[in-house]
Amino acid sequence: MEKKQMKDFMNTYSNLVQRCFNDCVTDFTSKSLLGKEEGCVMRCVDKFFKSSERIGERFQEQNAAAAQGAGPGMGR
Amino acid sequence: MSFLFGGPRPQPSSAEKIAAAEAEIEMVSNMFNQLVDTCTRKCIPSQYREADLNKGESVCLDRCVAKFFEVNVKVSEKMQGEAAQRGGAAGGGMFGS
Numbered sequence: 001m002e003k004k005q006m007k008d009f010m011n012t013y014s015n016l017v018q019r020c021f022n023d024c025v026t027d028f029t030s031k032s033l034l035g036k037e038e039g040c041v042m043r044c045v046d047k048f049f050k051s052s053e054r055i056g057e058r059f060q061e062q063n064a065a066a067a068q069g070a071g072p073g074m075g076r
Numbered sequence: 077m078s079f080l081f082g083g084p085r086p087q088p089s090s091a092e093k094i095a096a097a098e099a100e101i102e103m104v105s106n107m108f109n110q111l112v113d114t115c116t117r118k119c120i121p122s123q124y125r126e127a128d129l130n131k132g133e134s135v136c137l138d139r140c141v142a143k144f145f146e147v148n149v150k151v152s153e154k155m156q157g158e159a160a161q162r163g164g165a166a167g168g169g170m171f172g173s
Contacts, residue, residue: 004102008105012109023122023124024124040123040124042127043125043126043127046127046128047126047127047128047129048116050127050129051112051115051116051119051120051129051133051137052116054129054134055111055112055115055137055140055141058138058142059108059111059141062145063104066145
């Protein structure tokens with residue numbers, strides 16, 4: 001279980017780096033991150049966590065509703 | 077995922093139960109990850125002008141989750157229908173019932 005959590009965490013982390021890098025870093029005329037790129041990355045990460053929190057809430061609601069409608073288990 | 081195979085059967089050993097529970101957790105967490113990936117891509121523009129979710133984005137995410145579930149149900153119904161048509165009594169398999 002801990003192994004899976006670790007794997008999940010690393011997955012989320014690398015996906016997030018990939019996404020925020022692709023969306024925010026487009027200028028390769030300098031070697032270090034520009035101020036606006038850094039700001040963009042910070043907002044990107046912040047926003048991602050807020051989004052996944054909100055999605056998690058809705059996900060649980062939907063799951064609970066589905067479970068009530070179809071007995072134990074999920075996916076309906 | 078015993079709910080897929082309804083009906084009585086010899087009681088599963090605890091090892092089987094654990095395996096089934098693990099499979100279910102795996103399925104749910106995969107689904108959640110897909111959901112986060114899809115809905116953020118569809119609802120969050122890539123400019124990141126602000127760190128907070130604005131009203132439109134929040135509502136979009138809510139609707140995205142609801143629709144994702146609806147599509148799940150529709151696809152599973154369709155696949156079950158198809159499997160029943162094709163397989164009849166013989167097939168069964170993953171979507172039997």
